[in-house]
Amino acid sequence: MANAHREAVMDPRSGKPAALAGVEAAMEGLTELSEAIHSRPELAFEETHAAGLLTSYLGAAGFQVEEGICGLPTAFRASVGNGGLHIALCAEYDALPGIGHACGHNIIAACALGAAKALAPLVEQLDATLSVFGTPAEEGGGGKILMLERGGFDGVAAAMMVHPWPEDRLAAECLAVDHLEVRFTGRSAHASAAPWEGLNAADAMVVSQVAIGLARQHMHPGDQVHGIVSRGGDAPNVIPASTTGEFMVRSHDLASLAVLRGKITRCFEAGALATGTSVDIHDLCPTYSQMRVDPMLIAAWRRNAESLGRRYEADDARLPLPTLSTDMANVSLRIPAIHPLVGLSTSGAVNHQPEFAACCIGGSANRAIHDGAASMALTAIDACTDAGLRTYLENSLEVRRL
Numbered sequence: 001m002a003n004a005h006r007e008a009v010m011d012p013r014s015g016k017p018a019a020l021a022g023v024e025a026a027m028e029g030l031t032e033l034s035e036a037i038h039s040r041p042e043l044a045f046e047e048t049h050a051a052g053l054l055t056s057y058l059g060a061a062g063f064q065v066e067e068g069i070c071g072l073p074t075a076f077r078a079s080v081g082n083g084g085l086h087i088a089l090c091a092e093y094d095a096l097p098g099i100g101h102a103c104g105h106n107i108i109a110a111c112a113l114g115a116a117k118a119l120a121p122l123v124e125q126l127d128a129t130l131s132v133f134g135t136p137a138e139e140g141g142g143g144k145i146l147m148l149e150r151g152g153f154d155g156v157a158a159a160m161m162v163h164p165w166p167e168d169r170l171a172a173e174c175l176a177v178d179h180l181e182v183r184f185t186g187r188s189a190h191a192s193a194a195p196w197e198g199l200n201a202a203d204a205m206v207v208s209q210v211a212i213g214l215a216r217q218h219m220h221p222g223d224q225v226h227g228i229v230s231r232g233g234d235a236p237n238v239i240p241a242s243t244t245g246e247f248m249v250r251s252h253d254l255a256s257l258a259v260l261r262g263k264i265t266r267c268f269e270a271g272a273l274a275t276g277t278s279v280d281i282h283d284l285c286p287t288y289s290q291m292r293v294d295p296m297l298i299a300a301w302r303r304n305a306e307s308l309g310r311r312y313e314a315d316d317a318r319l320p321l322p323t324l325s326t327d328m329a330n331v332s333l334r335i336p337a338i339h340p341l342v343g344l345s346t347s348g349a350v351n352h353q354p355e356f357a358a359c360c361i362g363g364s365a366n367r368a369i370h371d372g373a374a375s376m377a378l379t380a381i382d383a384c385t386d387a388g389l390r391t392y393l394e395n396s397l398e399v400r401r402l
Contacts, residue, residue, distance in 0.1 A: 014381060014385065015122045016378050016381055018118075018122060019122065019374070019377040020118070020374055021118075022119075022121070023114050023115070023117075023118045023370060023374045024370075026117045027114070027366070027370055030369050031110070031366050033057060033109070033113065034106045034107055034361065034366075034369060035106070035361050036053055037049075037050045037093055037101070037109060037110075038101045038106040038361050041096075041101050042095055043095060043139075044137035044138075044143070045072070045073070045137045047093050047094050047136050047137075050074075050094075050106075051067070051075075051076060051093065051134055054078075054093065054113065054132075054134055055067055055076050055134070059078070061117050062080060062120060063078035063080045063120070063132070064078065065077075066078070066079075069147070070146060070150040070151070070152040072136055072137075072146060075133075075134055075143060075152070076132075076133075076134035077132070077134070077152065079129060079132075080116075080120045081123030081124065081128055082129055083123055083127035083128040083384075084127050084129075084394070085129070085157050085383065085384055085390060085393060086128070086156050087119075087128055087130050087131070087157065087158050087159075088156045088159040088160070088335075089130070089131070089132050089159075089160055089376060090108075090133050090135050090144065090328060091113065091135065091161070092109060092135055092136075093109045093134070093136070094136055094138055094139050094141070096139055099354050099357055100354075100357050101360050102351065102352050102353055102354060102357035102360075103352060104163070104351070106360060107162075107164045107360055107365055107369055108162060108163060108164070110369045110373070111161075111373045111376060112376070113132065114372075114373025114374075115372075115377040115380065116132045118373065118374070118377045119380055126380075126381065126384035127384065128380070130380070131156070133147070138327055138328075140179050141285050142285035142286040142330075143327060144328060144330060145286040145327050148331055153331060153334070153335060155397070156397075157335070157383075157394065157396070158294070158336045158337065158380075158383050159328075159335050159336070160301075160376050161339055161376075162339070162340055162341070162342045162368075162372040162375070163339060164343075164351075164360060165322065165342065165343055165344070165351065166346045166348075166349070166351075166356075167341070167343040168305070168310050168340075168341065168343040169312070169314060169315060169341040170293075170298055170301070170312055170340050171291070171293045172322045172324050172341060173322070173323045173324075174291035174328075174329040174339070175222070175224065175252060175288075175324070175325050176251055176252065176257040176288060176289050176290050176329075177248050177249065177250040177257070177287070177288045178248070178257060178261055178283060179246070179283065179285050180227075180246070180247045180248070180249065180281055180282070180283060180284065181245070181246055181281070181282055181283075181284050182205075182208070182227075182245045182268050182279065183243070183279070183280045184201035184202075184205055184242070184243045184244075184272060184275075184279050185242055185279075186198065186200055186201040186204065186239070186240065186275065186277040186278075187239070187241055188238055188239050189238075189239045190239075191236065192237060195239060197239075198239030198241075199239070199241075199275060199276045200239050200240060201233075201240045201241055201242050201275070201277050202240040203275045204243065204272050204274070205229055205232070205243045205271060206271075207270060208270065208271030211266075211267035211271065215264070219263075220251070220252075220256065220260075223250065223252075223260050224248070224249075224250040224251075224323075225247060225248070225249050225250075225264055226247070227245050228246055229243065229244070229245045230244050230245060230246055247264070248325075249261050249264050253289070254287065254290065265281060286327075286330075288325045288326065288327050288330060289329045289330045290329055291329035291333075291337075291339065292329075293332065293337070293338055294332070294337055296392055297337070297338045297379065297383065300379045300382040300383070300389065303382075304374075304379050305371065305375040307378075308370075308374055308375060309371070310342075310343075310371060322341070324351075335396075336393060338379075340375075342372045343364075343368070344356075344359050344360070344365055344368055345363065345364035346359045347359075
């Protein structure tokens, strides 16, 4: 079966050999682009350098570029063609505080651009409209959700992106997540001369964290709560009047997340009650949902990725899925979408470690750019040329329009 698919990939009538050649021809520029983004990490909604590099590249490749879409200065849409099936390739390019591109978003961006450039000469033949969506602030900002809510993805029939990981996987278990800022307000006082005059906001945070720790005994398997204290006070001899933390609350889906959030909210309220302080809890960004991986698109992805040498033994063995959260999940509940993981050689390093960031340029990172871009391009061709898949995507879009 794999040999038969490789032969189909090389059939010149499919457009796939031309797409593969396009990715090969673009590789030098793609690796330079990836390294340029990696060398200058930018946080959520601040990705002006990365967005500028990407839009310049796409503009030079003949795409019509719209910058600052959906009211987000570092979001963009770059399109080519006016065919009947609209395919979206999603690019991410924000980094993490302190550890830079330790989730490999520079690779994600390069993959999207490589697939787009390879497909651009084929859009008329494919009867397709092709768009690259520049989606800022995946790391805790929910850029795709804001774009989705503001109509940015209207008319899209299928959305795709890839994500670097320590191994090849077809999908992850994407947990629904709320990003919370928690602020306790008390009253300052001299910590030695008159501590009884104070209301200790830092103590409120400690009580809350202890309550959360005890609550874990009663959480469903897979529920998660983790966070940091971003401000705990100003001086050890001053009772802290204000303490702030950032927390993530995760569960399997939106319904179970709502239940878990209620439990965790009560833990914070308990901290305030115990210390006589007040607490304010607000969302830092929209809620990320669970993901719905489209079975027909991911089957096409697998065939194409395997033709390039990628392997999915862990999926075949039904090993536990990696857990993560992404705003691409919200897109997937509206639009047929995939978010496969492309493996890097990391010597045991995992995402969100400095060692993983070091693995996101050169070597296996460049191979991931090639294979990710090529597999997306080939899958987009299947979406346009496979009669059953194209009809399925067209019908899905029509249902959403009703």
